[in-house]
Amino acid sequence: MSAVLSPGSGRSAARLAALWASLPLTVLLSFAVLALVVAWSLAPGVFTSHDPASGVPADKLLGPSAQHWFGTDHLGRDLYTRVVHGTASSVASALIAVAIGVLAGGFIGLLAGFLGGRVDTVLARLVDVLLAIPNLLLAVIVVTALGFDTTNAAVATGVSAVALFARVMRAEVIKTRQSTFIEASFLQGGSRWHILIRHVLPNASRSVLSLAVLQFGLSILVIASLAFLGYGDPPPASDWGLLISIGKDYLKWPWLVYAPAFATIATVLSMNRISRWLRRTN
């Protein structure tokens, strides 16, 4: 293990190079998209010189051009700038949603799988309840109860993902618990905690990671849907979903819909691809 972790050692460099070479082209592309999205959300000012909130009224509803890559909106604001500045909010809310899903769902699944018996039965019904309510409706009632803003929409999206993580975590824990090396560790006097932290969690983490990546993409979609329905922050916020929602009233100028939609689709598609790759390289 230490050989892999120590920086600059020849072996780890070779491994990295091998991993790099084995990456399919589409996965590389997906990582590139992801990197761009992260960069957009961390330092939007680097990528654009326009102001996302104020526009030039004379330049309203211009088509895409060298000056305005994605065109301009009904107030003459540069759409590319709005998309870039909206990234942080879209990405951060998806992260919140995934964090809630992983932590709450993971905890439920861990308890159910590890303790089994009555606890498992009770938690299984809870998960069934969460699964029975259509995802979007569940998110809608939670955001209604919490109040309309983007953070609450993210929390609601996270709640609607809890069941999925709980199920995967439970399945992984049960799978690991039944394996021979757990029995060996137990016979050697390993405590439950030791087994849980040392064996069960690391083994489950791989599946949960690939699901989390997938869910990150899906969360962007659900949050965009909530923003589209008007349950997120109001303008001048520029979440991708909100941008599309504003664009729908100006369908004669279709780039107002297509540009933010393209950013959304490219991001979600990349996350799907990366998740698939992670699952395959297990």
Added chain:
Amino acid sequence: MNRAYPAYACKRLAQAFVVIALTYVFTFVVVSVLPGDPVTNVLRDPQNGFSEAEIQEIVASHGLDRPIPVQLWASLSRFVVGDLGMSMRSDRPVATLIAEVLPSTLVLAGTALFIALVLALVIAYGTQFVPRRYGQGLLRGTPSLFLSVPSFVIGLVLIHAFGFQFGLFQVIEPDSVPATLFAAFALGIPVSAQIAEVLIVNLDNESRQEYAAVARARGLGPARLFARHLLKPSALPVVTVVALTVGELLGGSLITETVFGRTGVGSLVQRSVSTQDLPVLQAVVSLAAVVFVLVNLVADLVYPLLDPRVKLLEPEHRPRAVQA
């Protein structure tokens, strides 16, 4: 049918009822206990101009001043006998409100499911028999693409392309046949992706089997091989997936109906959210869960009858459909 079936059926049935009751409780708790008091917030809105005494009266008339558990019990016992309560906004029974808009949503969801099945079949057929150099890889990527597009974007693209550019339907007549068809496409496309994904995995498995090789060696063409041999075993798990997508169809109608300006259960939800009409919201969400649970119950009960190979084991060993 094997001997374990009646016991399995009873157990699933009991589970379904427990889940439905719990879902009602869960929805109730979310809607009425979480921080923020939507009812009085709306009533206190100065625009509505209610006096404090009037607010108290309204709250009392709906029984909202009683302790939560009492309210829950009253509401649940009414739900069990099919009484969904009164809307807080229109003073009409919730059941009537839902019954008015249900047919429109059923037509939309039914058409969408049909379109999704056909699309999934076409895509799955293509992945088996379109040669690699003619874009098989592209076809294999379509489900993933369909799942990455926000469903409202699909709707907007359809409206822009076919409604505005080609004039195939009138956007201002959302209930006309062509408009319904396009709305159903918007709703059905993401669903088709989920069905196609499962179908493709199964078809890949089946076409590697020896019987498929034998059929090919006998000179069976791709279409007949697909229709007569591969489809049947691959389509069985689709029963489970289709049952799971019911939730998607119900939830998606919220978006699709908003985009296309249709009146339906989705737009009823949208309206009751914006007016904080909680009894309506509670009823629609619970009914959606009831539909989802019942459809999945039927799928689980029918499955062992359709496929005699299925062994009825404990739930964790039962093959579950992959959720996308």
